[in-house]
Amino acid sequence: MKSTTLTRKQEICITAARLFKQKGYSAVTMRDLAAEVGVKAASLYNHIASKEEILNEVIVNIAESFTEGIQDIRLADTKVAEKLEAVIAQHVHLTADNPYGMASLNNDWMHLGEGKEKYLALRSSYEQHFREIIKEGKAQNVLKDIDEEIILFSTLGTLRNLYLWIPKKADLQRSKLIDSLCETLLNGVKTA
Amino acid sequence: MKSTTLTRKQEICITAARLFKQKGYSAVTMRDLAAEVGVKAASLYNHIASKEEILNEVIVNIAESFTEGIQDIRLADTKVAEKLEAVIAQHVHLTADNPYGMASLNNDWMHLGEGKEKYLALRSSYEQHFREIIKEGKAQNVLKDIDEEIILFSTLGTLRNLYLWIPKKADLQRSKLIDSLCETLLNGVKTA
């Protein structure tokens, strides 16, 4: 992140993420990737140590962004309702910035090698922060008395799938999308 | 579906679906599958023609159930609110009956061969029926004036992820889960 010019390694990882979304990590070969980058497969190894390292680069950075972000949100001195909206907004922003990486994060994390434990810890931490916000919301009577896990996974289910249709709705403004999602997820779709 | 005793082919497909959920279709080898079934890899080919055929068996049957089900719901002579609840209930039932197959349906459909077009047609049809129900809801002022696509993908996002946590919450009764999801998805999580 020190320059606007992409290093070769970054170019490889970004291209890889796009292919991983299309076919999944296991079905993408180093030859596929090399062809897309415009070099021969062997040349990739001057920039990365292994296929697995690419997956690590793609996934772990995003996972860190999510966990750091929700920690800041949780600890912030704001109302619970605003925290919930901030969590939704963060998902929209991080997904719009990197929809391909989000696909790998969701679907290919089990193919991580060394990095798997770190990823699982980050995910676990993320969910725990989210649970604490939900608990706070229920304690303050801002959230209904619905099972905490249902609220967590229902909300996360929608947010985790954002990567599937944000690219298809490129025309939709982020701010409008965030507003609609907050309304839908927090207040529901039925009229009162 | 003509007997309570599983045929060898059914046993293979059920075992395969479980492995596909763990590692994804591409990363599961015929040797992995054979070991899990308790035979040698070559023996599998007395029951199935190819690895791809297994994926077809796993995915297409479920996709058909979903599309047929939502068509019946849409055409039924019931109120829109009940239709929405029926869609949610169908997701819970089909997912609880076959959580492993749902993983393949969500994540491995792109590896279908011949069956891919059929799958895509079924999915498209499913979404179209869902859209029509949403339109009906908005026309009758049962649903808020939120973008139809947002309602569709927000709701589907949560429902498509049910396979990830239904197995972890085996103790949760289906009827309680359906009630909670209807409340959460339709009326929202915030207090009025």
Next chain:
DNA sequence: GTCTATATGTGGATAGAC
């Protein structure tokens, strides 16, 4: 930093004995 050539392993699938 990219290439050609290749080492080494493993994938899906088949042949034919039992």
Next chain:
DNA sequence: GTCTATCCACATATAGAC
């Protein structure tokens, strides 16, 4: 219907010339 043995294509990754 299951086995052993095997074919052949293709996977990741390395060696060494340029």
